[in-house]
Amino acid sequence: MSTDRRVALVTGGAQGIGRGIAEGLALDGFHVVVADRSPAPAEATVAAIRQDGGAASALEVDVTDSALVTAALDRVANDVGPVHVLVNNAGWDDHKRFVETDEAFWDQIIDLNFKAALRFVRHLLPGMIDRKAGRIVNIGSDAGRVGSSMEAVYSGARGGVIAFTKTIAREAARAGVTANVVCPGPTRTPAMDAVLAQQGDAEAVMAAMVKAVPMRRLGEPSDIAAAVRFFASDAAGFVTGQTLSVSGGLTMA
Amino acid sequence: MAALSARTALVTGGSRGMGLEIARQLLARGASVAITGRTPEALSAAEQELDSERLLCVPANAGEIDRAEDVVAGVLERFGSLDLLVNNVGISPYFGPLVDAPAAAVMKTFEVNVGGALAMIQAAWTRRMREHGGAVVNVASIASVRTAANLGVYALTKAALRHLTMQLSAELAPTVRVNAIAPAIIKTRFSEARYDGREEELLERYPMGRLGVPEDVAPAVCFLLSDDASWITGETLAVDGGALKVDTG
Numbered sequence: 001m002s003t004d005r006r007v008a009l010v011t012g013g014a015q016g017i018g019r020g021i022a023e024g025l026a027l028d029g030f031h032v033v034v035a036d037r038s039p040a041p042a043e044a045t046v047a048a049i050r051q052d053g054g055a056a057s058a059l060e061v062d063v064t065d066s067a068l069v070t071a072a073l074d075r076v077a078n079d080v081g082p083v084h085v086l087v088n089n090a091g092w093d094d095h096k097r098f099v100e101t102d103e104a105f106w107d108q109i110i111d112l113n114f115k116a117a118l119r120f121v122r123h124l125l126p127g128m129i130d131r132k133a134g135r136i137v138n139i140g141s142d143a144g145r146v147g148s149s150m151e152a153v154y155s156g157a158r159g160g161v162i163a164f165t166k167t168i169a170r171e172a173a174r175a176g177v178t179a180n181v182v183c184p185g186p187t188r189t190p191a192m193d194a195v196l197a198q199q200g201d202a203e204a205v206m207a208a209m210v211k212a213v214p215m216r217r218l219g220e221p222s223d224i225a226a227a228v229r230f231f232a233s234d235a236a237g238f239v240t241g242q243t244l245s246v247s248g249g250l251t252m253a
Numbered sequence: 254m255a256a257l258s259a260r261t262a263l264v265t266g267g268s269r270g271m272g273l274e275i276a277r278q279l280l281a282r283g284a285s286v287a288i289t290g291r292t293p294e295a296l297s298a299a300e301q302e303l304d305s306e307r308l309l310c311v312p313a314n315a316g317e318i319d320r321a322e323d324v325v326a327g328v329l330e331r332f333g334s335l336d337l338l339v340n341n342v343g344i345s346p347y348f349g350p351l352v353d354a355p356a357a358a359v360m361k362t363f364e365v366n367v368g369g370a371l372a373m374i375q376a377a378w379t380r381r382m383r384e385h386g387g388a389v390v391n392v393a394s395i396a397s398v399r400t401a402a403n404l405g406v407y408a409l410t411k412a413a414l415r416h417l418t419m420q421l422s423a424e425l426a427p428t429v430r431v432n433a434i435a436p437a438i439i440k441t442r443f444s445e446a447r448y449d450g451r452e453e454e455l456l457e458r459y460p461m462g463r464l465g466v467p468e469d470v471a472p473a474v475c476f477l478l479s480d481d482a483s484w485i486t487g488e489t490l491a492v493d494g495g496a497l498k499v500d501t502g
């Protein structure tokens with residue numbers, strides 16, 4: 001079922017920020033490949049996009065498994081078509097003091113939050129360069145710009161994403177391919193709700209977070225999606241290698 | 254991108270170059286637009302080119318800081334609102350090493366590039382945005398974050414404008430968002446002396462393989478002004494084709 005539409009692929013696209021990005025890119029006319037390790041939520045996101053008149057398909061993939069990523073992207077190339085927009089959004093962290101972490105944990109966090117983006121870019125960038133068109137938008141984090149307590153390894157991995165993206169931007173610019181980073185601040189997602197639920201007083205924690213943000217609210221997935229949609233657009237063809245925080249003024253790195 | 258209809262925008266230095274293109278794209282997205290310009294000839298040429306009933310042309314010199322109040326008042330009188338402000342005016346009267354820069358040239362450049370922008374935001378805030386909210390985009394320069402041979406004075410003022418952006422974004426949140434863009438060399442009359450006759454040589458520094466044009470810059474400004482960017486403030490977005498370093502003149 002190859003498509004006439006240009007194709008956008010969003011990793012971790014089933015839920016939270018990734019779902020917001022997938023829905024937003026569908027509104028811009030892309031066929032969105034919702035890549036996620038959880039098939040049921042991915043299918044739910046695809047169904048929601050189709051219900052709104054958009055085009056999407058689900059892709060089950062574990063972004064930490066190179067062989068699976070390669071196989072999944074081969075299926076996309078055959079079944080859907082060349083990927084014009086790649087959004088590396090999948091990511092996760094477990095909050096711990098660095099002195100409480102071990103090397104197995106580092107490997108897990110770096111693999112998911114840094115190397116996963118490398119796998120997708122390595123596989124898809126050559127085609128973008130051949131076609132002289134493409135957009136890579138990597139989701140970083142303000143943690144990768146200014147650090148974040150209890151997130152040392154994650155911060156390093158996300159900082160790695162930012163530096164990696166700048167270099168990719170330089171290497172691919174002459175082919176007309178852009179690469180940029182969007183750094184979300186604290187954003188209201190099911191994952192955040194789950195973290196809050198573990199805290200004693202979720203409402204107090206939420207109030208403290210809101211108070212720390214100059215815009216006096218948490219982000220919504222649609223806030224992050226809007227920045228991704230801008231970088232993915234044809235109008236942003238001269239913008240590359242940039243890191244944009246969407247964080248209500250929290251960091252200003 | 255979110256439409257800007259029912260919004261009123263003010264673009265300083267809107268009669269030529271980047272400012273003119275920003276005004277054009279704001280009009281195309283449905284906004285009412287006021288532009289300021291120093292010379293009546295350029296303003297009337299812009300008026301003819303943009304040809305819109307939603308356009309107001311205001312003769313004003315950004316160096317005359319005490320006129321900011323009048324400019325804002327004129328916009329409010331005509332359109333009844335002011336939601337979006339683009340501080341695009343900038344000058345670079347001194348070209349040479351910073352170490353040799355005459356004090357008068359330094360002060361003049363600060364007066365226009367920083368003082369003018371601040372006065373405009375203050376007037377917009379006091380007369381309208383404090384009550385009704387709004388969004389501001391300051392046009393800085395990639396020279397605000399990198400060194401630039403012979404453009405040191407200009408770069409200093411643009412670095413100050415970048416800090417002004419952060420400071421005011423904190424002070425005016427959550428009512429008004431304040432962001433900046435940082436263009437590299439954009440092909441306009443303003444920067445003609447920087448690229449004329451040496452474009453090929455310059456292109457080696459531009460990974461995208463071309464210099465920027467006003468059409469590259471205006472979409473970034475429109476994005477930051479729109480509700481799509483409603484959780485973005487205090488940020489500076491470079492529009493520079495991935496330029497490795499600033500033109501060294």
